[in-house]
Amino acid sequence: MTQRMTYPFAAIVGQEKMKLALTLNLINPTLSGVLIRGEKGTAKSTAVRALAEILPEIEVVRSCPFQLSLNSERDVCRECARVECRERILKGEPVETLKRKIRVIELPVGATEDRVVGTLDLEHALKMGEKRIEPGLLAAAHRGILYVDEVNLLDDHVVDVLLDSAAMGINTIEREGVSFSHPARFTLVGTMNPEEGELRPQLLDRFGLCVHIESLQDPEQRVAIMERRAAFDEDPESFCRQWEGASAQLVREIENAIQLYPRVTVDRSLFFEIAAYCLDVGVDGHRGDIIILKTAKTIAAFNSRTEVIREDIDTAAELALPHRMRRQPLQDIVMDVKSVRRNRNQG
Template sequence: MQKQPIYPFAALVGQENMKLALKANLVNPSIGGVLIRGEKGTAKSTAVRALAELLPEQEVVTGCAYGCNPHDPKTMCQDCLTRLEKGEKLEADTRRVRVVELPVGATEDRLLGTLDLETALKEGQTRFQPGILAAANRQLLYVDEVNLLDDHLVDALLDAAAMGVNTVEREAMSVSHPARFTLVGTMNPEEGELRPQLTDRFGLCVQVRGLTDPNSRQKVIKLRLLYEKDPYEFSRSYEAEGEALTKELARARDLLPKVEYSQAIIDRVVAISLALEVDGHRGDLTMLKTAVTLAALEQRNQVELKDVDQAALLALPHRLRRRPLAEMEFDIADRLKRV
């Protein structure tokens, strides 16, 4: 049976900041992912799942459970590295980067993977069953209702996001594997807030609300009904726009290493962080990386001040001091005018 096509990213109406934050992470994963906050029915999950058609292709070691990069020994799993050190040529396949989803209610073993103690004791061999973090290596890891995750799963995500490695320990046995991923989370603040430690791990944060323009709301209804009537035909009608968007992102990725910024740009980044009383330096770095990415998306090789201001809207809302997230309103634009 043919799998029903996902709702096209190009067919999403409005929510420009959300779409921009997602596209920026596809171009530059080092930004650190995005947290999407908003009420029910605002296309949060639809937008993330629609990224699957826009993700680039990547080379992976054939048969590797972690999809290691065959050209980067520094990020390889131990098995691939050992084979390489023995002089073995690593065969490679090409596949599209995937959206790996952490299901609601997933167990710790499902997330981290499991060690087979019985086999280890009987045969003296360590047998590891990889989990979601293994599948998510070099991929996009999507967590819906991220604010409802159990604390022990949050801790595991924090450790993996910080170290880029997942370590599973049982009794006297231990297995580690690479777990570098772009983290994307969606949540409804009405159902509870997210732990500050995990909130800070998201590079960008956007707030989405229901559209207030009557024409836009009508368009949402009409497009959704067309999709439900015939998802295959609807998806085909957006193929050209989807291909154009994919090429746009590919051009931005190619241009990204060539984008330059001046001292004035750094001055603006620091001035904004100080004026808004942003804690730490992670926000500064993320703001600059995002500004560089925004310039690449517009096919410019020079960052402009407007890029920094736009980046601040995406990189700083969840980092402002003395502002409870439950009351967070994205009014940074008004404050930037006074910087």
């Protein structure tokens, strides 16, 4: 069976903010994900799947439903009573591992809480007298990407669970008096069409970054989209080979940024600049300040720098503040943060 080719991330035309927001979240998962707002047919799902395809492989314990690495969270396997490696771990014997691509786990709109979080296998508990956890989508998404299309149509409670796990990096299953936790560190990507309704402000605030994308209006870019897509459909392998160099370069930049991020410093004067940004545009709470700081450091690392500059703060604010600014009832999310700040200061 021929393997299905994935459209290269580097070949996507335009939508630079979306591509930057996705890349930054992969460098620094503590940014708490990205919400992509915009109409259909603007390469949202294409970008997510393509980015996962070019990332380095990860090492996982074979047959582990929690995507665990060999050197971390072994206690999860001891509690699970389901993984094939359990007996080996308890005896201190070697455990078989394998390397595979980072996965994109898609969450269907109609997903129930049990499907997302996981549940207790009651039949096994009754027959064998021991607990066994049936992992949910959050377990499958650990160390990967959780993609939620039309996130605004999900049940609010399910969205709360997703955002809590994304923020804390842990998922807890509590059923029939049994409590079980496992790692759930993933890059959360939500997409939505604003015409179908907005998320509640409390939920919007939980997404680290937010971008709004539209159909490209430049004829040259629209023609480039058609040409590239036609070439990909006609000969996917040849088309992907043409973009191998650009894809490999992006991988190197991401890997370098991950290594560089812990060494990035921020001058204290820029902390005041971040605070002024949030106060000037009317942001409630302090999550926006913290996300801008993390985003600016990630941008600096992505640009191979160990010191944040003013331009990093500006770019970070454009990604971290649009969905956090105070708005009038029925007012749409304002995406031009710098203009809002300038107008309010002039006023």
